[in-house]
Amino acid sequence: MKRVFNLIIITFIATLSIFCPTESVSSNETIPFNETIPFNESIPSVPPPSGICLKSQVVANGTQIKTGGNPNGWCSSVIQGQIPTNEFMVSTLIIKPKDGSIVPANQNFTLSIKIINLQTGYFADPDTEYYTQPQELNEEGIIKGHSHVVIQKLTDEDEEVVPNPNILAFFRGLNDPADDRGILETEVGTDTEPGLPTGRYRVCTMASTYTHQPVVMPIAPRGSQDDCIRFIVIG
Ligand SMILES: *[C@@H]1O[C@H](CO)[C@@H](O)[C@H](O)[C@H]1NC(C)=O
Ligand SMILES: *[C@@H]1O[C@H](CO)[C@@H](O)[C@H](O)[C@H]1NC(C)=O
Ligand SMILES: *[C@@H]1O[C@H](CO)[C@@H](O)[C@H](O)[C@H]1NC(C)=O
Ligand SMILES: *[C@@H]1O[C@H](CO)[C@@H](O)[C@H](O)[C@H]1NC(C)=O
Ligand SMILES: *[C@@H]1O[C@H](CO)[C@@H](O)[C@H](O)[C@H]1NC(C)=O
Numbered sequence: 001m002k003r004v005f006n007l008i009i010i011t012f013i014a015t016l017s018i019f020c021p022t023e024s025v026s027s028n029e030t031i032p033f034n035e036t037i038p039f040n041e042s043i044p045s046v047p048p049p050s051g052i053c054l055k056s057q058v059v060a061n062g063t064q065i066k067t068g069g070n071p072n073g074w075c076s077s078v079i080q081g082q083i084p085t086n087e088f089m090v091s092t093l094i095i096k097p098k099d100g101s102i103v104p105a106n107q108n109f110t111l112s113i114k115i116i117n118l119q120t121g122y123f124a125d126p127d128t129e130y131y132t133q134p135q136e137l138n139e140e141g142i143i144k145g146h147s148h149v150v151i152q153k154l155t156d157e158d159e160e161v162v163p164n165p166n167i168l169a170f171f172r173g174l175n176d177p178a179d180d181r182g183i184l185e186t187e188v189g190t191d192t193e194p195g196l197p198t199g200r201y202r203v204c205t206m207a208s209t210y211t212h213q214p215v216v217m218p219i220a221p222r223g224s225q226d227d228c229i230r231f232i233v234i235g
Contacts, residue, residue, distance in 0.1 A: 053077055062128045080216050081134020081209075088117045088141045090215050090225040092205045094149075095183070097231050105198045105235035108189035111149055113174070113205050113227070114182050119144045121177030122210040135209040135216050143215055147174045147184065148206040153199045154230070169196055198235040204228035 053059060053075035058067055060076035067074055096112035103109050122144040124133070136144050151170040152163040174184040189195045205226045207215045215225050 060131055062130055062132045064126060064130050076131050078131060078211075078213075079134045082137040082143075083135065083216050083218050084117070084137055084141055084143055086218050086222070088137075088143075089217050089219075089222055090118045090143060090207045091116050091223050092147065092207060092225060092227045094203060094205060094227045094229050096185075097203075097229070099229035099231070101231050103196070103231055103233050105195060105233050106193075107195040108187045109195060110185055111188050111203065112183055112185045113147065113149065115147055115178060115184065115205075115207065116182055117142050118147065118207055118215070119177075120146055120174070120184065122146055123173060123175040124211040126173075126212055129211050131211055131213055133209075133211045135213065143209060145207065145209040145215060148172065148208065149174065149186065149203060150206060151188065151196065151201050151203045153201055157200075159200075159230075163202065169199075169201060196233045198233050200230065200232055202228055202230050 056070075056072045056075035058065060058070065058072075058074035060074060060078070065074045092113055092115045094111070095114050096110050097103055119138045119142050123146045124130075138144055149170070149172055150168055152165075152167065153169050154163065155161050170188050172186050174186060176184070178184045205228075207225045209215060217225060
């Protein structure tokens with residue numbers, strides 16, 4: 001367990017220096033588990049202190065695990081980490097397209113979001129480092145991470161059919177640092193299919209930490225860290 005964790009830290013520091021070459025990274029920036037809390041060596045990856053992972057047979061390993069309906073899911077022992085003070089809570093607006101607007105079908109369009117209190121550009125490898133590190137703050141007390149945009153089709157006029165989170169019209173991680181106004185942009189469309197087909201859609205942001213957990217906020221009564229709007233695509 002200790003060896004594995006040390007290895008994760010080393011990998012993390014090595015990766016950070018690849019992704020963020022201008023940032024100097026000291027070991028102080030990562031808060032490790034309290035290694036003096038005893039744990040049972042013969043049970044792999046059971047976390048101190050609660051043992052919650054005893055319920056799940058499947059243990060987090062840095063990949064995005066789909067468990068095929070396993071009711072015990074899979075278990076992560078990573079602590080929540082550094083939580084910002086309420087002066088530094090993440091807040092986001094989708095600024096393009098506007099809520100309720102009409103977008104032409106099958107043509108790329110620009111999706112822009114504006115975000116405060118997230119130091120963007122921190123994006124760990126989602127295939128090997130998913131949920132592997134606690135949330136971390138920069139020297140100013142702001143979460144280091146990135147955001148995502150996800151678009152889903154709304155299938156009924158009344159908007160009472162809840163969208164299936166496995167069915168996406170578009171998804172993209174916004175991996176780069178925002179510009180100096182806090183704006184991140186992406187073009188909606190792929191090489192083979194520009195834009196979106198006709199329909200009613202919802203677009204949402206998902207702010208996350210460096211290793212993709214949803215951002216952890218200090219207080220419950222707060223403005224949402226994310227934004228969603230609806231728009232219509234007409235052909
Ligand atoms: C790391 O933390 C220790 C203890 O708080 C401190 O003495 C040391 O200067 C810190 N190192 C860096 C590089 O910030
Ligand atoms: C680590 O855990 C031990 C045992 O519970 C406790 O005595 C110690 O104060 C903890 N250390 C820190 C830095 O939290
Ligand atoms: C550690 O876990 C194993 C397997 O569940 C169990 O047989 C053993 O008694 C445990 N040891 C301690 C010290 O709890
Ligand atoms: C991670 O765990 C899942 C579920 O147990 C397993 O299917 C997958 O092969 C593991 N991947 C690695 C790289 O260990
Ligand atoms: C649409 O945008 C995608 C990137 O999201 C790009 O790969 C593609 O070439 C663009 N298509 C056109 C027609 O501009």
